[in-house]
Amino acid sequence: MRWRTISLAAVLAVAGTTACGRGNSRNVLQNKGSDTLVNVAQAWAEAYKTVNPNVAIAVTGGGSGTGISALINGTVDIANASRKMKPKEMEHAKANGHEPKEFVVGYDALAVYVHKDNPITSISLAQLAEIYGEDGTTVAWSQLGVQLPEDADEIVRISRQNNSGTYAYFKATVLGREREYKLGSLDQAGSKDVVALVSHTPGAIGYSGLAYATPDVKLVPVVAGDGPAVMPSVGTAIDRTYPIARPLFMYTLGEPTGDEKAYLDWILSPAGQKIILDKGYAPVTELD
């Protein structure tokens, strides 16, 4: 009995020291948020292992709203967002004692997707607003002069759930501050789900990050005002000719220090920006 107690104590002591040793040498940064950014964030975390093996980055998606509320609640170190923090959220975070700091880490062209058999050649922001906006009158493809088989003529609106940054950005840019979405759209939980649903729904229209494009869907060039129809691409997002390109953000609680600061500096360095370009987004700084 005595021996057993002693050996048990010894085992616990050894386990205790190894656990502490680990804790000192390896730090984990929690990184959560935007579904648009999740692929890039994972690629960054993966590549950062070789830059600094002592820091592990745990990446989760869930949506910009999720990341920002997790940051406000103090459960993550860095939040990813495909929209700016709302004033209300800023107040919330300040009430908890920290002022969030914003970093623009890249740009994303928000592409308009239709089924690959849809013959449409371009769509204007005004037409999009009449399709998606409250009291909008466009409900059929024939109203836009687009000829589709009779059973696909009804426009199937595919949107995102109401806490998504993509949802908020599309609303602000296409519908304007005051106008609401028309209810009854099919609200998908992720960027990928929008593209997947469009790919097998002949009458569908949807919006999602350009990086989620697949060969099964068609990208529609977008017209702003009297301008030309611009195809979404990394190039048109960088030179700002594509009308619905948006900045992508990372937020920290207060001025970042230590590992957090090193990680963000690396993301904004050419090495980090090369990764975001490879994933189909536009970098913040010009790369050769």
Add this chain to the structure above:
Amino acid sequence: MSADIVSLHDPGAGDVDRRDAAWYWDKLVQVLVFAGGISGIVCVLGIFVFISKEGFGFITNTMNFTEFFSSPEWRPTSDARPTYGILALAAGTASVTGLAMLVAVPFSLGAAIYIGEFATGKVREVLKVLVELLAAIPSVVWGFIGHSIISRLIVTMFDVPVGLSVLNAGLILGLMAAPIMTTIAEDALKAVPDGFREAAEAMGATRWQVIWRVVLPAAKNGLLSAVLLGIGRGFGETMAVLMASGHAINMPDSIFDPVRALTATIAAELGETAHGSDHYSALFTLGILLFAVTFVINLTADIVVRGRGKR
């Protein structure tokens, strides 16, 4: 020998209360079993208190009862003016559950009658195991089937623009609820005394007459509670409905319209709201509503079964 046993267990004997290991063991097990027994009550009360506390701020401050119950406009994240109307969500839940019952009731009653009254030997055993296996399929798998397989079938069969709809979710939910309803309905049929059947057969009734005129009426309370529990199951189901219904805020005009359920709304939005915000408490208010409705359904089922016991 027998006298010894009597004296050991006779409470009047002086040495019965000996506090040996067996006595302590007995007490310990009593306490554990008691704790297990009341844990159910504690949990239900705890959950009720928790969701009420979280939803309470919304109910007393922000909630407008007329808007909440009569407006189809659910826009909790609007910057200009958030509205919290649940009519469309409630219509979504009701239409999907209603259709699910239209699918599940004939299926499960038929299956229960066949398993309970006709099938014998191996067939019966195999069927019972299969039905229980069906009940064990996780709801996300059902949702996946609805989202990826049935939705495309619906599009090709009915020439409709999109396959995620009341029909899709109702079918999936019906298939999900049927096994549980079958098991409960079969128990109800089994509870009818064999004497009833024998008496009817002795009067010259055919097999169908025995079932239709004697067994079903005698088991009707049990069958009704099977249906009510199926409704409760459909009402509370989340994942499968989220994936198969289209998740669109919409008052359905036909079974081909996409809809959104109350449960699915909580699942999709709760993870994304800041604690303590209006949106957060509004979702908890939906939770209170769901809790209240399922409570009433289960209570009704219970009262119906007890009603049978009294007579």
